[in-house]
Amino acid sequence: MIIAALPPVVRQTGTPRATAPLVPMGANAGAPHDVAMQYAIYKESLEFLRDCETPGKIQALNYEYVAKV
């Protein structure tokens, strides 16, 4: 079960289960110090692992973090 910042790459590698919040590489599990976002991304990813019945499905997660570069 992968939490992906780059879902097309994860699809190409044959990942059976993945979630994809709107995050940049380097913050796949959510924004730094945003405990609520990280907790929700992790919890919903575990729930997707439990519920997913279709290999190759990538579940979009409704959380967004834009890094200030």
Add this chain to the structure above:
Amino acid sequence: MSYTAIKGLQSEIFVPVTPPMVWTPVTKPMNEWIVAIATAAGVHGVDQERFNLSGDFTYRAVRDSYKPEELMVSHGGYDNSDVNKDINCMFPYERLHELAADGVIKGVAPTHYCFMGGGGNQEKFKNETGPAIAQNLKEEGVDAVLMTAG
């Protein structure tokens, strides 16, 4: 001028073939899971050997007992600034402990597994590193693994 070298070829750029999917069914309720993290983000303890930034297929067994300030990242393939501020961005083991405390999962594995993605010897990753990590997780009674990568 034509840019086509071979007529009918769909791509002249090497594209890895997508391997067959490995599908492991879930057999337990979520609140009975022991969960570990596996990440390609190059996380390791400050007392462990750094990854070779030019390509490294080795992995680090990272004890769950490390404190956040005892963990670091060596990975040259992505912007490390967020994970340097908060290791949980790629290695959210503190969130796992909260999920266990809330009864969402049963517990957190004693060891997590970290390696450096973005390059290195793919054959070694596929045939040695990956199977070794999977074997360790199995022996440690882990039911589910959350990965951060890609």
